[in-house]
Amino acid sequence: MANDNEYWKTPLTPGQKKELDLDLIEEIDRKTGDDDHRNSDYQDTVTQMREFRQMMLRMIGFLTVLAFIFLALNNWTRLVNMPSLDFLMKSLEITQDPAIRELQHGVAAVSAGGQRGTGFNIHPDGMIITNYHIVRETPDVFVTFSDGPPYRGKEIFRYPESDLAVVKLEGSDLPVLTLEKRPETQPGDEVVIIGNPLGFPQVASTGEIIGKTRIRGWDNPVLMIRGPVHKGNSGSPVFNSEGKVIAVIFATLSQERLSREERNQDPIGLAVPVESILDYTEAKVDEDTSPEN
Incomplete structure (x- = not known):
């Protein structure tokens, strides 16, 4: 190379x-x-x-x-x-009271066309108060108490103007709750709510009336109640200190209307006052009301 x-x-x-x-x-x-x-x-x-x-x-x-x-x-x-599940522990505490356990018997689970909520009975033969938005989709409504077989709604009376409905059953000797015919509610009053929130049955919780508010298109104001009100509480009865029904839960206040501080507290439930219920039930759902089957 x-x-x-x-x-x-x-x-x-x-x-x-x-x-x-x-x-x-x-x-x-x-x-x-x-x-x-x-x-x-x-x-x-x-x-x-x-x-x-x-x-x-x-x-x-x-x-x-x-x-x-x-x-x-x-x-x-x-x-x-x-939502916090602390209300379940609170329910166990509350239901140690025999009077609360007695009220639970008159509260039922309501299911209709995939919708689930709460209702309560005001007549021994079966007259269930619940929300219109739960039963509006189907004529097939089923009511189940804490014990006993499910009942199928015989007649359904709907009152969308106040989001209420009455479901008549073919029963006998069913547990009954009492409506307060002369309610006197004030801000600060403590109440008890019994319902089926988030799928948990017969949950009892305490709340506080914080005032009233008006809803567009409604004739009468509704109660605002601060307490653990969640999905499934629709149709839940609200009891005063005497164990009488003074209102029916139908919704919660939108989070957008709450301050940052309020959002960290229990929700604010909205409830139809008992006066609206009495308008529909005092006459035992008379013949002038046309049922939908």
Whole structure:
């Protein structure tokens, strides 16, 4: 190899230069240089593609991590927003009172076309007070007390103007609750609510009347009650200190209408006063009311 290198370093004589086609040699050198340049460009392209692929893999990994973080935060938010279940422990405490346990017997679970809520009985043969929005979708309404078989609604009377409904049953000697015919409620009054919140049956809780409010399109104001009122409490009776029904839960106040401080407290339930119930039941749902079967 050393002799070869020396050979190529040997200068040409004038005669050798004449015999060689120097133009051809330069052309060959030029083409060879172009090939080297193209090979260099190819290598650069491959390197760029590899770098781009690595960058895309890193980006996909980053987006995947972000997606997992988002899902984790979303699930955490749901957990944070779940209502506290402390009211179940409170219910166990409240129901140590025999009078409260007696009231529970007159409270029933109401199901209608996939809707579930609460109702209560005011007649031995079965006259259930519940909410219109629970029974409006179907004529098939089923009522279940804490013990005994489920009853199918025989007649259903609907009063959408106050979100109330009366469901008549074919029963006998059913437990009965008493309506307060002359209610006198004041802000600060403590009340008891019995219902089926979040699917838990016969839950008793305490609340406090904080005032009244009006709903657009309704003739009469409704009660505002601060307490553990949740989905499933619709149709729950509200009792005064004497164990008589003074109102029926039908909704909770929208969180948008509450201050930040209020949102950290128990929800504010809305309840139809007993006066509206008396308008429909004092005449035992007379013949002037047309039932829907």
